[in-house]
Amino acid sequence: MLAAHGLPEDLSDEEMLLPARQIGRLLEASAKSLRCPDFGLRLAQLQDIRILGPIAIAIENARTVKEALDVVSKYMFVHHDGMSISTVPHRDGPGRIELCYGFRAGPQAAARQAIDLVLGGGHRILGLLGGENYLLHEVHLPYAPIAPPASYQRSFGVPVLFRQNKAALVVSGALLNAPLPHANESLRGMATDYLQKHFGAGRDGLIARVRLAIVSGLENSDASLAKVASLLALQPRTLQRRLADAGESFEAMRDDAMREAAWTYLRSSDMALSDIAARLGLSQQSALARSCKRWFGDTPLAVRRGALQAESPALSGSRARG
Structure with a gap:
């Protein structure tokens, strides 16, 4: 398997x-x-x-x-x-x-x-x-x-x-403010130094952090360049320059994240289309329709209808093997 x-x-x-x-x-x-x-x-x-x-x-x-x-x-x-x-x-x-x-x-x-x-x-x-x-x-x-x-x-x-x-x-x-009983500053420093050295710099680390910051922004209806840059403690122009040096663009990465989020919302939730549009940062539901046509070659309702048709039968008949 x-x-x-x-x-x-x-x-x-x-x-x-x-x-x-x-x-x-x-x-x-x-x-x-x-x-x-x-x-x-x-x-x-x-x-x-x-x-x-x-x-x-x-x-x-x-x-x-x-x-x-x-x-x-x-x-x-x-x-x-x-x-x-x-x-x-x-x-x-x-x-x-x-x-x-x-x-x-x-x-x-x-x-x-x-x-x-x-x-x-x-x-x-x-x-x-x-x-x-x-x-x-x-x-x-x-x-x-x-x-x-x-x-x-x-x-x-x-x-x-x-x-x-x-x-x-x-x-x-x-x-959030609850203290952890076994905090050890020396061990914490060693672990974070290791993470920073191996994963905190370079192209892959940057791309991963930007991608996840965009996802976090979409979760809260704000994946703008300014918002994502602030999450990463960078100036917007600095972020754009670093992405360009890595062969990426913020706009393309955000569009990818929006496409994947739209698919998830349409296929796995019953959110209203207007709410999905707002969550993706789109001004109107018609903008969602145009984007779905570009991303999936179909309308939002057709994408959602495909998920409904693929739904499994009632769960009551499902059981785990012993």
Whole structure:
């Protein structure tokens, strides 16, 4: 099955980097083969922070949860080349925040098992880091349940809202300033120096950081050049120059991210077309229609209709093998 999804059969090298898109497809195929719709949720229960490698050392030795999340936001591309994490206020006020997970899922990627896995793993790791300061209120997923809703309730222990406009964990606002009990400045410095040396510079590091900053911006309806540059602590002109030196352009990268986000929203959510247009930074719904014609050769409704026609039968008949 590994070879069928473009992955090496020997995975013994712990430093091997695997493409997120192929991993997403492998998870979907595994869930289908095992007749286990909650495969991603189950797998999350078997993972701990050590799966993040050198990122884990920097996280565990951060002074606060916020500092740990900053490390994750900056270097997560080392572990997952298509994901970003950002923190935004919750609509209910300062008592809650949303930890939003952005995914760079291509048009052919079926990433719902991967998203279940990532949010389940994030919930588990935050519980270990935050201890009694970690209070999960809700989970948001941008698609219909792919497993019986009871499976999600067992995994998270809180209400899980489906068909939302983002993937997010809604947690207590006090979590960010919670101190971590085993912070070690020396170990943290060694880990971040290693990450910076190996992944913080050069073309690939820059492209990955810009791509994920764009995804984060789209999650919050602002992926402008100025916004993305500010997320990267750069001046807009400096960012454009560095991308040009790397053979890329900001406009092309943003267009790619918008195309992939549009596909995800249309295929995996029931968001209104006007809301999708606004989230992508498009001025009108008609602009979304023109963009979809350019990206997919079809209308937004036709793209969405294709997802509905591909929906599997009722989940009630699905079960995991013993």
